[in-house]
Each structure stands twice: as C-alpha cells, then as structure tokens.
Amino acid sequence: MEVFSHFHSKTPIFFVVLLATFITLSLGQGTRVGFYRTTCPRAETIVQAAVQSAIRSNPTIAPGLLRMSFHDCFVNGCDASILIDGPSTEKTAGPNSLLRGFEVIDAAKTQLEAICPGVVSCADILALAARDSVVQAGGTGWAVPTGRRDGLVSRAADTANLPAFNDPxxxxxxxxxxxxxxxxxxxxxxxxxxxxxxxxxxxxxxxxxxxxxxxxxxxxxxxxxxxxxxxxxxxxxxxxxxxxxxxxxxxxxxxxxxxxxxxxxxxxxxxxxxxxxxxxxxxxxxxxxxxxxxxxxxxxxxxxxxxMGNIELKTGTQGEIRRVCNAIN
Structure with a gap:
C-alpha cells in the first residue's frame, strides 16, 4: 500500500498494524461483533428482552421486525432511516405502510438511553431486534456485527427500488x-x-x-x-x-x-x-x-x-447516534 511506502523496512510490524486499524476506523468502515462490549455491555441483552416481551404478547411482531430490517437496509443502507416520522419519510411509502414493531425499537432505545446515553444507534437496535425475532420464532441465532450509525435522510421516494411482491x-x-x-x-x-x-x-x-x-x-x-x-x-x-x-x-x-x-x-x-x-x-x-x-x-x-446488514454502512463519524429513533437529532 502506498500509505506505508515511506516507512523504513524495520518499522515495527505492530505499528503498521496499529496505523492500518486507525485508518480503517477513521474512514468509518466496517462493523464488529461486540462493538458495545465496553461502552454499553447490556445493549444486546436489553434489546433481546424488549423483543421477547413484545413477541410473547403478539407473535406477529416477529415477522414485522424482520421485514422492517429488510426495508431499512434496501433503502440507503442499514441506517434506521425507516424509523423516522414525518411527511414524505420512508415510513409513509406504500411498501412500508403496514410495517409493525416500531414501538419495540422505541422501548429498547428508551432503556438504552437511560443507562448509556448517546451510545447505541437505532440502526444497531434494529439489526439486533431482527436477529432476536428469528430466535423467538424458533430459528437459529447469529452473531450480529454492530457499530452502525444512524442516517440523516429519510425520503419516501427512495423506496421505489424495494423488492416487490410481483417482481419477476x-x-x-x-x-x-x-x-x-x-x-x-x-x-x-x-x-x-x-x-x-x-x-x-x-x-x-x-x-x-x-x-x-x-x-x-x-x-x-x-x-x-x-x-x-x-x-x-x-x-x-x-x-x-x-x-x-x-x-x-x-x-x-x-x-x-x-x-x-x-x-x-x-x-x-x-x-x-x-x-x-x-x-x-x-x-x-x-x-x-x-x-x-x-x-x-x-x-x-x-x-x-x-x-445484508453491511449494506451501505454509516460508521465512524458518519451519520449520528439519535437520541430517539423516530427523529433526527
């Protein structure tokens, strides 16, 4: 890589690795499993509990949350833009008119803000909730890489390319x-x-x-x-x-x-x-x-x-961490 071309051949390997890691993080690329391990250790447990409680009361919440994550990721990436309220936002578009489970994301976010304010993104809450929904419905879980940031744009017009029920x-x-x-x-x-x-x-x-x-x-x-x-x-x-x-x-x-x-x-x-x-x-x-x-x-x-959860990610300093999931800060 050209970025390392001026280093002396005996530059310590760990320093090169450290610099590569810094460059990757500063560019805001990638997510990782356990992103909140130190900054909000209970993050995944809190989301899981919110999802479990909701699905026990209403099993139709499971497919609702799963579908919501699809509809979020396919429009401007997995950035929780589907959650924004307001005229002409993604939530108002025809394909999203019957989505359900928004209150589950809001409940998890409220609890997380109480113990780790400004730390856990709504985009990550949605990704975790989708996984937890599958588990609650009897499926197998998977490790969810986290570290997404929340998007700043939500437009109904951008949903035109969502997969449709009659697509060949x-x-x-x-x-x-x-x-x-x-x-x-x-x-x-x-x-x-x-x-x-x-x-x-x-x-x-x-x-x-x-x-x-x-x-x-x-x-x-x-x-x-x-x-x-x-x-x-x-x-x-x-x-x-x-x-x-x-x-x-x-x-x-x-x-x-x-x-x-x-x-x-x-x-x-x-x-x-x-x-x-x-x-x-x-x-x-x-x-x-x-x-x-x-x-x-x-x-x-x-x-x-x-x-799918890595589509068009916003990480690092991109986007923001919303205080509430249905509104940009």
Missing part, C-alpha cells in the same frame, strides 16, 4: 445484486417468509385474472387454489391476511421452501423462486433434494442477514 426473477436478482447480494442470498433471505402473512390485495390477481387470462396463475397447486380463493374471495376485503408459509406461519423453519416446491407459494415473487432454474437449485439445496449439496437454511439465513 430477473428483477429480484438485479435488485439484490445492486446491494452486493448474490442469488443464494436472495433465496435465503426470501425464507424470511417462513413467518408472517400477506394481504389478499398483494396476490389475489393470481387467483382470478392472472396476466389478464381471466383464470388463475397455472403455477398454483390446483388443490391449494380453492383454499386461497376461500380466504380471498374475488372482490373481497383486500386487507385480509393470509399465511405466507401455510401450516407453519409462526415457526422459523424451511417448510416455506417445501411449500414453494408444492406450488403453494402465496406471493408471485416467492412462487417464481421454484419456477426458475436459477433460483430453484438453491430452494432444492435448502430442502436437501436430488443429491445436491445441502444447505442448512437457518445457518445460511444468518450469514445472508450479516451480509
């Missing part, structure tokens, strides 16, 4: 690639739909008039179609909610992929993961099918969450 596979792959995530990450992270529900309005077009055919999407299992039509009658209440992972709505497991294979994917963006060979092979691997090298869904989901 090539668009999904492009949106993930644009964020540094590969096809395996796409299939793994889509597995978040093993918990939670979707409104009828997001998929009823598949049941009655798919692509203006006056008929259903042919990829829907014919035995499953009457069940979906019963839950979402033609012209009925579009806000009615249906499990994304039939038979396992509150359990974080790989049954979501079994449902895709069986033609029981609810959203079009989920169903196409099985219908396209590019992504089907990863679905098969999460199911351990056809002699392919199996992938443990829970483990790979955690790895992909860590990758």
């Amino acid at each position: 596979i090539n668009v999904q792959i492009r949106k993930f690639t644009d964020k540094g995530l590969n096809t395996q990450d796409l299939v793994a992270l889509s597995g978040a739909h093993t918990i939670g529900t979707a409104a009828c309005a997001l998929f009823s077009y598949r049941l009655y008039n798919f692509n203006n055919t006056n008929g259903p999407d042919p990829s829907i299992n014919q035995a499953f179609l009457p069940q979906l039509r019963n839950l979402c009658p033609n012209g009925g209440d579009g806000s009615r909610r249906v499990a994304l992972d039939t038979g396992s709505v509150n359990n974080f497991d790989n049954s979501y992929y079994a449902n895709l294979r069986a033609g029981r994917g609810v959203l079009e963006s989920d169903a196409v993961l099985w219908n396209d060979p590019t992504t089907q092979r990863f679905v098969q691997r999460f199911l351990g099918l056809r002699g392919l090298l199996g992938l443990r869904f829970n483990v790979e989901f955690g790895r992909s969450m860590v990758k």
Whole structure:
C-alpha cells in the first residue's frame, strides 16, 4: 500500500498494524461483533428482552421486525432511516405502510438511553431486534456485527427500488445484486417468509385474472387454489391476511421452501423462486433434494442477514447516534 511506502523496512510490524486499524476506523468502515462490549455491555441483552416481551404478547411482531430490517437496509443502507416520522419519510411509502414493531425499537432505545446515553444507534437496535425475532420464532441465532450509525435522510421516494411482491426473477436478482447480494442470498433471505402473512390485495390477481387470462396463475397447486380463493374471495376485503408459509406461519423453519416446491407459494415473487432454474437449485439445496449439496437454511439465513446488514454502512463519524429513533437529532 502506498500509505506505508515511506516507512523504513524495520518499522515495527505492530505499528503498521496499529496505523492500518486507525485508518480503517477513521474512514468509518466496517462493523464488529461486540462493538458495545465496553461502552454499553447490556445493549444486546436489553434489546433481546424488549423483543421477547413484545413477541410473547403478539407473535406477529416477529415477522414485522424482520421485514422492517429488510426495508431499512434496501433503502440507503442499514441506517434506521425507516424509523423516522414525518411527511414524505420512508415510513409513509406504500411498501412500508403496514410495517409493525416500531414501538419495540422505541422501548429498547428508551432503556438504552437511560443507562448509556448517546451510545447505541437505532440502526444497531434494529439489526439486533431482527436477529432476536428469528430466535423467538424458533430459528437459529447469529452473531450480529454492530457499530452502525444512524442516517440523516429519510425520503419516501427512495423506496421505489424495494423488492416487490410481483417482481419477476430477473428483477429480484438485479435488485439484490445492486446491494452486493448474490442469488443464494436472495433465496435465503426470501425464507424470511417462513413467518408472517400477506394481504389478499398483494396476490389475489393470481387467483382470478392472472396476466389478464381471466383464470388463475397455472403455477398454483390446483388443490391449494380453492383454499386461497376461500380466504380471498374475488372482490373481497383486500386487507385480509393470509399465511405466507401455510401450516407453519409462526415457526422459523424451511417448510416455506417445501411449500414453494408444492406450488403453494402465496406471493408471485416467492412462487417464481421454484419456477426458475436459477433460483430453484438453491430452494432444492435448502430442502436437501436430488443429491445436491445441502444447505442448512437457518445457518445460511444468518450469514445472508450479516451480509445484508453491511449494506451501505454509516460508521465512524458518519451519520449520528439519535437520541430517539423516530427523529433526527
């Protein structure tokens, strides 16, 4: 590296390493596990307790917090911009209108500010809460690198490129690639739909008039179609909610992929993961099918969450540490 070119060859190695570390930190790059170990040792425990309490009272908070972290990271990076209140902020955009769990983040932040004022970012609270939600739903935890800073910008217009319920596979792959995530990450992270529900309005077009055919999407299992039509009658209440992972709505497991294979994917963006060979092979691997090298869904989901959690980070002196999560200081 040119930065070291003027050092004498006998410059102590530890000094070079120390300087490299200083340069990295001053540029604000990277997060690390245990970032708050000395500055706020109870940070992760407090977030975990807030999440546990909320999900015990209302299991739908788990998919809510997980979805919130996705919608935050895919717009200007994982910087808690999704939490900001106000006209024309990200929170007001259509794709975010039904997000839930904001009060859980606020509760954790209030407790943290009482014992470690100005130390723990809302962005890190959200990243930790997403992990803790998965654990509460029966999934496997992972070590969450922390050290994010909170963003200073939140615009509804920036949500235009969020992954959508009707995105074809090539668009999904492009949106993930644009964020540094590969096809395996796409299939793994889509597995978040093993918990939670979707409104009828997001998929009823598949049941009655798919692509203006006056008929259903042919990829829907014919035995499953009457069940979906019963839950979402033609012209009925579009806000009615249906499990994304039939038979396992509150359990974080790989049954979501079994449902895709069986033609029981609810959203079009989920169903196409099985219908396209590019992504089907990863679905098969999460199911351990056809002699392919199996992938443990829970483990790979955690790895992909860590990758997603590093999108367009603000660290070091970038951004700020908000005093409250729903407003810029």
